[in-house]
Amino acid sequence: MKGKVYKCGDNINTDVIFPGRYTYKNLTEEKMASHAMEDLDPEFSKKISKGDIIFAGKNFGMGSSREQAVLAIKYAGISAIVAKSFARIYFRNAINSGLPAIESPEAVDAVKNGDEVEIDLRKGVIKTPNGDFKFPPFPDKVREILDAGGLIPYVKRNIYSP
Amino acid sequence: MGRTFSEKILSEKSGTSARTGDIVMAKPDFVMSHDNSYAIAGHFKKIGLPRVKIPEKIVIILDHVVPASTVEYAENHKFIREFVREQGIESFNDINRGICHQVFVEEGFALPGALLLGSDSHTTTYGALGAFSSGIGRTEMASIWATGELWMKVPPTIKIIIEGKLPEGVYAKDIALHIIGDIGADGATYKAVEFTGSVVEGFTIASRMVLSNMAAEMGAKVGYVQADEKTLEYLKGRAKKEFNVVKSDLDAEYERVIEFDISNLVPQVAAPHTVDNVKPITELEGIKFNQGLIGTCTNGRVEDLEVAAKILRGKKVHSDVRLLVFPASWKIYIEALKKGIIETLAEAGAVIMNAGCGPCLGAHEGVIASGERAISTSNRNFKGRMGSREAEIYLASPATVAASVLEGKLTDPRKYL
Numbered sequence: 001m002k003g004k005v006y007k008c009g010d011n012i013n014t015d016v017i018f019p020g021r022y023t024y025k026n027l028t029e030e031k032m033a034s035h036a037m038e039d040l041d042p043e044f045s046k047k048i049s050k051g052d053i054i055f056a057g058k059n060f061g062m063g064s065s066r067e068q069a070v071l072a073i074k075y076a077g078i079s080a081i082v083a084k085s086f087a088r089i090y091f092r093n094a095i096n097s098g099l100p101a102i103e104s105p106e107a108v109d110a111v112k113n114g115d116e117v118e119i120d121l122r123k124g125v126i127k128t129p130n131g132d133f134k135f136p137p138f139p140d141k142v143r144e145i146l147d148a149g150g151l152i153p154y155v156k157r158n159i160y161s162p
Numbered sequence: 163m164g165r166t167f168s169e170k171i172l173s174e175k176s177g178t179s180a181r182t183g184d185i186v187m188a189k190p191d192f193v194m195s196h197d198n199s200y201a202i203a204g205h206f207k208k209i210g211l212p213r214v215k216i217p218e219k220i221v222i223i224l225d226h227v228v229p230a231s232t233v234e235y236a237e238n239h240k241f242i243r244e245f246v247r248e249q250g251i252e253s254f255n256d257i258n259r260g261i262c263h264q265v266f267v268e269e270g271f272a273l274p275g276a277l278l279l280g281s282d283s284h285t286t287t288y289g290a291l292g293a294f295s296s297g298i299g300r301t302e303m304a305s306i307w308a309t310g311e312l313w314m315k316v317p318p319t320i321k322i323i324i325e326g327k328l329p330e331g332v333y334a335k336d337i338a339l340h341i342i343g344d345i346g347a348d349g350a351t352y353k354a355v356e357f358t359g360s361v362v363e364g365f366t367i368a369s370r371m372v373l374s375n376m377a378a379e380m381g382a383k384v385g386y387v388q389a390d391e392k393t394l395e396y397l398k399g400r401a402k403k404e405f406n407v408v409k410s411d412l413d414a415e416y417e418r419v420i421e422f423d424i425s426n427l428v429p430q431v432a433a434p435h436t437v438d439n440v441k442p443i444t445e446l447e448g449i450k451f452n453q454g455l456i457g458t459c460t461n462g463r464v465e466d467l468e469v470a471a472k473i474l475r476g477k478k479v480h481s482d483v484r485l486l487v488f489p490a491s492w493k494i495y496i497e498a499l500k501k502g503i504i505e506t507l508a509e510a511g512a513v514i515m516n517a518g519c520g521p522c523l524g525a526h527e528g529v530i531a532s533g534e535r536a537i538s539t540s541n542r543n544f545k546g547r548m549g550s551r552e553a554e555i556y557l558a559s560p561a562t563v564a565a566s567v568l569e570g571k572l573t574d575p576r577k578y579l
Contacts, residue, residue, distance in 0.1 A: 088351055088383065089299075136184060138185055139187060141187040152305065158309065
């Protein structure tokens with residue numbers, strides 16, 4: 001995957017990623033995308049293009065277990081999140097929703113907003129203008145979850161074509 | 163470099179050689195779900211598979227709202243009963259068994275070296291017997307029912323060493339609250355915690371379960387205690403299958419090692435509205451409240467009811483307050499009945515309830531009103547947790563709750579021991 005860097009800081013919580021006031025509304029994917037990161041950067045969904053990658057600081061996704069905080073970002077067109085670290089449930093929700101979540105503190109420090117970067121999930125490499133950074137590649141089965149678009153689609157696919 | 167218990171157990175269950183930070187596809191030994199089996203079955207049906215793949219590994223225990231308090235809950239329970247019959251799930255425990263985390267251990271599903279997953283955050287409790295045991299989401303549980311496996315990230319491990327001489331009036335709950343107050347409610351987020359030290363070794367299985375249960379309130383994924391002679395003794399005639407004790411190597415790499423000396427600890431209380439808002443009872447004495455609760459998956463075992471009975475024997479619950487007692491399981495209820503504990507508590511004026519979660523999560527059986535305060539042996543004091551959002555919850559040991567209901571205000575239990 002290839003895209004531009006959207007950079008943010010430490011402790012970005014699920015309330016700024018997807019505000020609580022929208023969580024119990026039935027919203028279309030498009031509407032959810034329009035509210036992504038709204039309380040951090042109201043222009044977020046307009047600034048990014050399909051394929052862009054978030055680079056964040058420590059403890060990205062802290063707070064509630066709401067899955068919409070992953071889905072809104074994904075529907076907005078973000079193709080992966082690289083962070084110094086993730087909150088536990090956010091990390092699990094991201095993988096289970098088919099959005100790659102990668103920990104690489106070095107890569108986060110190396111990039112700035114708008115840099116063109118490329119991620120190879122199979123090899124475990126993030127290519128940036130300031131050098132390449134390795135991360136432990138996802139095992140095959142987890143990559144299959146990501147490819148399938150999430151845990152439930154993966155399970156469905158696997159069951160019908162074992 | 164040696165390996166932690168997390169690295170060893172997740173390696174074995176995934177057939178890999180996993181290190182901290184690695185992601186593996188692991189096969190759990192047993193999986194636990196409770197009343198939320200209804201919702202999980204809904205996710206499972208959406209997958210479209212006619213049968214669960216691992217009926218022999220699925221353990222379902224009804225406990226959250228038992229007996230059903232509304233038609234909706236009754237319909238859920240009915241659906242679950244039909245589902246387990248249709249799917250051939252034999253380890254089904256109906257409303258007459260008790261709280262899932264107690265029943266799961268009592269029935270011998272919690273085993274040293276096992277990988278156990280449950281769709282409840284306090285699944286950490288089974289770590290008290292030396293298992294890698296963690297809470298997961300409902301869709302994740304549905305996918306395990308379908309495939310028998312789930313991806314897991316090997317967590318870094320924090321070692322918590324508890325040393326010193328246990329003072330009178332201080333129990334596992336006080337130590338757990340003290341640790342949470344110290345490291346914070348996010349002090350162990352996504353980490354495995356390994357409890358060790360002479361105090362833990364001296365603890366009963368029941369007291370170890372308090373530490374492992376409360377590990378969830380530090381943000382931990384796992385709250386492990388290395389299995390020893392006591393564990394093996396407890397599992398005799400109880401273990402559901404063979405097991406191997408797994409221990410961390412002496413030169414294993416821990417992310418952090420924290421040591422607590424509890425020799426001078428006084429009884430601890432978590433004040434509203436977070437579990438890490440911990441203060442010594444001496445700072446809170448005299449605060450009036452309305453309801454005391456002894457029970458839950460944290461502190462509803464025989465030793466908990468016993469200490470409460472010791473304090474309440476021959477006395478009366480203060481007329482300004484009420485006391486609810488929920489034994490954690492029906493086995494515990496019967497044992498406490500035979501020992502005269504139930505009689506003592508009832509004579510003191512306690513309302514003895516059935517084994518189950520009760521009002522701990524605010525669903526039924528003694529929720530609290532606006533402006534009321536409760537003191538409870540449970541594990542969470544979040545706003546609205548036990549009823550009204552305008553109520554307050556204090557968390558403490560069974561001894562502190564028992565002493566407090568005698569006086570109708572928060573009371574240091576040491577003067578009654």
